[in-house]
Amino acid sequence: MSVQFAPPPGRLPPIRTALAGRAPWVPAIDDGTSPQGGLRPIGPAIRFAQDQELYGEGDAAETFFKVVSGVVRTCKFLNDGRRQIEAFHVAGDLLGFEPGPGYSLTAEAVCECTVLPYRRRSVEALLMTDEAVSRQVFSHAMRSLTRAQEHSLLLGRRSALEKVAAFLIDWAQYSPDGMLATLAMTRLDMADYLGLTIETVSRTLSQLERDALIELPATRQIRLKDLAALQDLNS
């Protein structure tokens, strides 16, 4: 099992063995309407504790995963420890499917989560024979690409205010009314996803609250009071 590879190059606190009962994130519904076709997991669901590593950049990419519950982040590091989170993955998302022999990203559990493991080679065999598998994996890759491009626009051309607003709208989508963002991640995760620092994220949230665009009933619960104004910030 690809747990406990090389430790991440700094920044992250040591993995807690006694896991604090953090607000478990209520995941998107994995409706099961798009099963893996002829593809079967190679084992039962694996549980990861908060901040535990699923795999590290450069490790042999023989396994990929489907998130069952919780949230997983995929990220890259620079030598000096700077981190860029590429994406957060929720229930139903695939991660770890790679073009080359090694993982191009590191994957870590944002909160306690469970994932199903798949063997990459069996997929590659099925790609040509099983239409359902082919379609799903391909569509996954294309949607990841589209999301990555949106993310580049955000990172390269949006201000801190716009970045945070976009982030909140994204996560509020998972709530019934689309107006409550329930966050599984810390401010540091938010910052490293948005290309900011935690202080700027915190200040920006405070400013949005002062301007009555949002409410902060709890640090991980953010209510969108003025969705229109927030959307305006998204151009």
Next chain:
Amino acid sequence: MSVQFAPPPGRLPPIRTALAGRAPWVPAIDDGTSPQGGLRPIGPAIRFAQDQELYGEGDAAETFFKVVSGVVRTCKFLNDGRRQIEAFHVAGDLLGFEPGPGYSLTAEAVCECTVLPYRRRSVEALLMTDEAVSRQVFSHAMRSLTRAQEHSLLLGRRSALEKVAAFLIDWAQYSPDGMLATLAMTRLDMADYLGLTIETVSRTLSQLERDALIELPATRQIRLKDLAALQDLNS
């Protein structure tokens, strides 16, 4: 032919009808070792003038392209005209293959260039039957994704100096000795790719020249004098 859709939302100068003889970019060799399998272009190569649009974001994505010569940029725009270039495409690259019904990016010619058009629907049919096509298209998608993730790291976590250094190293790869970056694009294109302004790009290049890391024999020709130092900037 999908030329002359909606004009880009500002920023770009009007398309020149009488094309100035700009330094044509010497493309990567399209070695032909990975032909399109059973896939055939739907027509002869199409020529685009500098700054001409191949397709616009949102247009029906019925055609995709393979670059034969020249350089194409794919980019996204915000309402106010801010632009983020997602990628530059050189000979051999595919672009315009999309997961949804519409293009998610705008594509424009960086310099005079030629591309081969393919019909998307015929690929989708071949995806399940033709292994060569399937492999190539899928590999294209995965490599695009990997590149987009590298780009996110650059946009989110690198300084202007690091961004420019990375850019120069990238483009110098196409020269015989990997030490001469011959650019097909303007400083504005560089800036919009790197998430900077033209002034910052220009100042950064000047600084690199002052520090003797590069030489600027011409504005579009940049010689890397100290590759090691430049690579150090890439973490």
Next chain:
DNA sequence: CGATTGCTTGATACCTCTCAACCCAGGTGG
């Protein structure tokens, strides 16, 4: 030639980062 385009450089403003202090909640142990 004058006009335009692409590029460079300077002065200044401003946004975000850095460094620091502080708060709060939760857990731990005396």
Next chain:
DNA sequence: CCACCTGGGTTGAGAGGTATCAAGCAATCG
């Protein structure tokens, strides 16, 4: 029970990097 510690978050002061605004230069084009 309370003191203490830790981790996550907020806020402030100041610095710094990049953007903005403006001027000027060189090459090209009409």
